[in-house]
Amino acid sequence: MEPVTEWPYACPFCWEENTVLIDLSAPPASLIEDCRVCCQPILLELSMSMHGIEQVKASRSD
Template sequence: MQPFAEAAAQVCPYCGEEVEVPVDPIGVASETYIEDCPVCCRPWTVQVSRGEEGFSVQLGRDDD
């Protein structure tokens, strides 16, 4: 089994580059964590929401 079965295409809130954010579609209903951009290395706040319809991902600046 793969640790991350899916990825969500997002835009880095710092550098504006499109990035793939790995997401495990199975897990708690809502979680927030910090992850660095693979392009500019600045920290994002990643918010993942999961429900019956699937999952959604939002990126925020860590300095907001």
């Protein structure tokens, strides 16, 4: 399994597709990324399962 994975998500501000790099050896519960299109801060909340990442929820970080 790749130790780092690229996960796609839609920006909650402009709905453009972004990707985030997630280190599977130490996945964070949440992180903040700036949208590459509109540069707004996006809160990403990770749900993990035994198989790896289950879901990444993107929401506005104000």
